[in-house]
Amino acid sequence: MSVSENLDHIYADIKNAAEDAQRSESDVTLVAVSKKQPAERIDEALAAGHRVFGENRVQEAYEHWEARKKDNSDLVLHLIGPLQSNKAADAVALFDVIETIDREKIAKTVAKEMAKQGRDLPCFIQVNTGEEEQKSGVTPARLKEFYDYCYYECGLKIVGLMCIPPIDEPPALHFALLQKLAGQLDLEKLSMGMSADYEDAIKLGATHIRVGTGVFGERS
Numbered sequence: 092m093s094v095s096e097n098l099d100h101i102y103a104d105i106k107n108a109a110e111d112a113q114r115s116e117s118d119v120t121l122v123a124v125s126k127k128q129p130a131e132r133i134d135e136a137l138a139a140g141h142r143v144f145g146e147n148r149v150q151e152a153y154e155h156w157e158a159r160k161k162d163n164s165d166l167v168l169h170l171i172g173p174l175q176s177n178k179a180a181d182a183v184a185l186f187d188v189i190e191t192i193d194r195e196k197i198a199k200t201v202a203k204e205m206a207k208q209g210r211d212l213p214c215f216i217q218v219n220t221g222e223e224e225q226k227s228g229v230t231p232a233r234l235k236e237f238y239d240y241c242y243y244e245c246g247l248k249i250v251g252l253m254c255i256p257p258i259d260e261p262p263a264l265h266f267a268l269l270q271k272l273a274g275q276l277d278l279e280k281l282s283m284g285m286s287a288d289y290e291d292a293i294k295l296g297a298t299h300i301r302v303g304t305g306v307f308g309e310r311s
């Protein structure tokens with residue numbers, strides 16, 4: 092299947108899942124994850140009219156998007172991978188949404204860069220819902236304290252929460268937990284759900300689904 096057929100298929104799934112959940116399909120944004128995808132497929136998605144994309148590495152995001160952003164001023168780029176302090180300036184300059192605020196140091200650094208560059212980007216806090224040692228994100232127990240730090244100490248515009256569930260557990264449990272945590276903080280946005288489970292995520296309130304292979308096919 093072509094990228095534009097894949098996109099149509101996913102838009103239809105979004106509509107159906109949203110209807111099932113008595114939500115509006117316009118409340119769900121498809122973030123097409125273009126990491127490790129060839130230029131032709133990215134251009135196919137653009138030609139099909141898709142405008143919201145996600146990347147997990149700053150360097151690769153520049154390769155994919157620096158020139159394309161100049162040609163398409165309506166692009167919205169989400170950073171969905173872990174951010175290092177020494178890449179914060181580049182990330183703030185290129186991305187429009189940062190989904191992976193996950194520790195005090197990066198919150199502070201990103202806030203300083205935004206002030207310096209005059210860019211007030213919406214941010215998500217990444218939550219390690221499975222409390223996995225190797226995974227980024229704050230634990231549910233530390234979330235409130237970390238949110239307060241981001242919001243009051245750093246002045247970051249935190250709009251929502253993001254999670255990547257453990258691969259060996261039912262994702263719906265983690266989606267439900269993220270939804271509950273967002274409710275406690277009165278946050279509206281939930282970035283959760285990937286190619287294999289985005290319909291479940293929409294039923295549990297996802298406002299942003301991050302779909303890579305489902306849109307573009309297998310990664311190289």
Ligand SMILES: *Cc1c(COP(=O)(O)O)cnc(C)c1O
Nearest residue numbers: 124147171285286301302303304
């Ligand atoms: C790669 C990636 C995705 C997309 O995964 P697919 O299974 O290809 O849909 C989503 N979220 C994050 C954080 C990723 O790194």
